[in-house]
Amino acid sequence: MKFKIKHEITGRIRIHMDQKKMTYQQADTLLYYLNDLPGVQEAKVYERTADAMIVYTGDRADLIKSLKVFTYDSVEVPDAVLVNSGRELNAVYQEKLMMKVLMRAGSKLFIPAPVRAVITSVKSIKYLYAGARSLAKGKLEVSVLDATAIGVSVLRKNYDTAGSVMFLLGIGEILEEWTHKKSVGDLARSMSLNITKVWLKNEDQEVLVDATQIQPGDRVVVHMGNVIPFDGIVETGEGMVNQASMTGEAQPVRKADGGYVYAGTVLEEGELEIRVKETGSSTRFEKIVTMIEESEKLKSSVESKAERLADRLVPYTLAGTALTYLITRNATKAIAVLMVDFSCALKMAMPISVLSAIREAQTHHITVKGGKYLEAVAEADTIVFDKTGTLTEARPTVKAIVPFIDESKENLLRLAACLEEHFPHSMAKAVVRAAKEHGLDHEEMHSKVEYIVAHGISSSVEGKKVIIGSSHFVFDDEGCQVEEGYKEAFEALPQEYSHLYLAIEGRLAAVICVEDPLRPEAKDMVNALKASGIKNVVMMTGDSERTAAAIAKRVGVDTYFAEVLPEDKAAFVEAEKAAGRKVIMVGDGINDSPALSAANVGIAISDGAEIAREIADITIGAEDLTQLVILKLLSNHLIKRIHCNYRKIVGINTGLILLGVFGMIPPTTSALLHNVSTLAISLDSMKNLLD
Known part of the structure; x- marks a missing residue:
């Protein structure tokens, strides 16, 4: 395909595709093709400008040759990549933000004040209704404060203040919704199936074939410890299936002849022959998104605490408004208190911080199934390693x-x-x-x-x-x-x-x-974990005492156990938890699954057994164990950011309330500064923690 080189330095090139407009599907196809090229370290495709940026380490001539032969039709891209890439989602929310800002600026420049007043009054109905509905349920929530602030401003004919409050609330809602949906989408994509081979039952023989060859009606055999690759009906066999990925319930369910099984669930025990009903990947993705959005897994205790605190502060803000009016008999000062509340920033900044951290973890090939697991990693003081495939190379x-x-x-x-x-x-x-x-x-x-x-x-x-x-x-x-x-x-x-x-x-x-060679980064990784707050590093293996002792000495663990069974690992984890310690378990095999379940946080290696990845709370890439250090530092920084946000919110809003009560700033300025500070804290919470 024709293209132009717009800019180039050693190891980095920016090209423009010879086309006026690039669709989302074309952009995803090109990105998939570029990432699959040997020597390409990083690639970005911008569909609006039909540009692509490529960072490479290979030969420039080979890269140019590959670009010349590229066509959209010649690249076979998995359906899940095209359907669920998230590119369209980002474009939609970028447009929403731009339109919101342009509409606000345009209304001030081109719409007369009387007309703006009418528009603001109409828009306020939504907020007033939300506040009234909260009161009707007997609750004093943040929506009551928003409704009161906007309603009082409209009644006092201070339409600019009411408009500013609604505009900033709208911006905040878009940013929060965008961050949430993108984080959920990234998480769902990482949890989606990546099965390339399946056992096809052909007459009386099992044949290993590409998953793409399977059609509805085919029979596939799933052995114990493997992920069920397709939705289907059990033809023969009996097994216990872990359906946590679909239902959130970790207790395995018995499946026998005639039972229906779902793609992505894991066969913990037994063997099943399944008649395939559905092979599409988009259905699986949508089910995961629904599960994540309905699950409390995304809630860390600090998030829940922030939400509860936010709602508990609403009555105090209303009481402070009334008390200020009673003491000063000055409506302007009272409204200045009403225009500032702690809850808005608390409810917005905390979830954005956690979801942004989950998203950032994805960029390091770390899949985190919920914010509470990052919090648990930050609090952990003990880490337990399986040896084979974890501390040692994944390819013995x-x-x-x-x-x-x-x-x-x-x-x-x-x-x-x-x-x-x-x-x-x-x-x-x-x-x-x-x-x-x-x-x-x-x-x-x-x-x-x-x-x-x-x-x-x-x-x-x-x-x-x-x-x-x-x-x-x-x-x-x-x-x-x-x-x-x-x-x-x-x-x-x-x-x-x-x-x-x-x-x-x-x-x-x-x-x-x-x-089973030791990973070259294992010793440095252990030292880095200790420096980041881990006090006790433990290795447990089924190998002999002699082998275990040699590995333990080279890695530098604090304690090791040899010739252990799965129940021994789980028992050790339970004993550590009973002693008041926060435990991380890292493993990759079926035999690690009891300990992964028992730990405060279970971490699986990405190319290990499917059941280990299913049960684990976090999955890391198999290439480099230093991802564990990144995960620990990311979690530590997240907790620091949350505590820092608490201090910022309390300090800024307390200052604004005092300035308003003493008449140093009017309610309009108070509301503006409050909302700007809330937005600033939220935007700051979206920044990467490890940059």
Whole structure:
């Protein structure tokens, strides 16, 4: 496609597409294409001017070549990106703000004062009605103060004051609504499904296919611990489904033949074969938005406290107005008190602060499901880490296969991969990846696969029982034995690796040695967390004491526990909470889900098990653990901003009331300064906390 280079410096280029107007869909398509190009670090597309800004690290010539071959029709963009991008929402609210300001300025310049008076009187009816309705319910809320201030101004024929109050209230409403909807939209997009592969039931065989190939009427199989990819009806099977993403209720619900399941819910136990009813992504997005908006999860205790305080202050403001009039017998001074209230700023600034913080977290690839979790992170003094896939690399690799029967390494790896591909865990993914790298096809050759949480997998191949998992599962629970001639090899297994044990018919068949390297940023991350207010850093793992001790020493944790089960992690978290500590749990696997639920804040790694992400309150990207430090600092700064806002609101409004009572400023100025200060505090609350 044709374009012009408007401006360019090293690593940054601004282009103009050769078209008069760019639609929202075209802008989203171009942005999706640019972000997908190798070497592009950041891209922005401006649909109003048909411009694009690109920050890149790759070769300039390659970028220009990619831009030249771009066409809107040649890019396949997921429906969810186009339907729910939020671009149109931003444009709508920008236009609302501009129109509000232009209408206000235009009315003062071109509309005669008598006509403005009529318009102001008509507009005031909405506020007067809201105040009257509040009183009819027996409540003294902020709407009563707004109605009283506007009503008194209109009765005194002070139409400019009434107009200014309504204008600033309108601006505040638009900003709050915009911020809220954008934050909810960002949150919903991050919670929307990102499933690329599903198990399609084809006759009597399960085949792994692209999710985009699934049509209504197809049958898909969902294994334990996985997200249900589509709305549908259960054909066969039985399971417990966590529907928190749709209903807000974390208690799992039993689903069996004929039951209806929803996309995005998680199968905690069992296995389901589902007849697909709906495959569209927009329906899922709308359901999430509705859930978020109706949920109290967005409310932190400081927000709720601000709202309650705002409503409790209304009677005092009205009483102060009456008392001022009784003492001074001066209506102007009394109205000056009425024109200033603490509640307006409290109700506006606090939610905007929290929602803006959630939005800012999104820019760092951190998904926060509600403001109260940021508050809990700020208060936390203890953090508990799972080891595998959390403190260690999210992509462990198979380094060796040690046979313990007369069978080739390739066949043993093929068998292990055939079982492991059904379950989402970093160690399982390592086995599947190793088989793929060796060119080993592993067609379904086993019966139903059963997953035992935190232990391993059990199935049957050619009538023989096959299990794979931890040492505790294979030797203690299943009673498997090592053949006499292999005991020396068993004792010589390399201790620097994690071990997966494969057994057939009660005999150890192979040990798969998996390298689980420590994340390079882990030690610095732990030190930074301690500097930000975390007092106790704990590591819990199912690995051996020797492995756990070595990792703990390198990372610098305060305490570690080895060979633990999921219930041990959850019990430790509960004990810490009972001791009065605020606990963060960080994990990525199915076995971490009990502890994630038990903690004050559960944090999941983005490429971990779906059930972990579903249960967790916050999800961070898998690339860099320093996002935990960003999250902690963001939460700390949010609480500081909220307390700072409290002080600003109380100080400014108290000062305005005193100036009005002593007759130093008239009610018009008092109202103007109050609303301007409220707007200024709200706008300041929208700024990024970490800039």
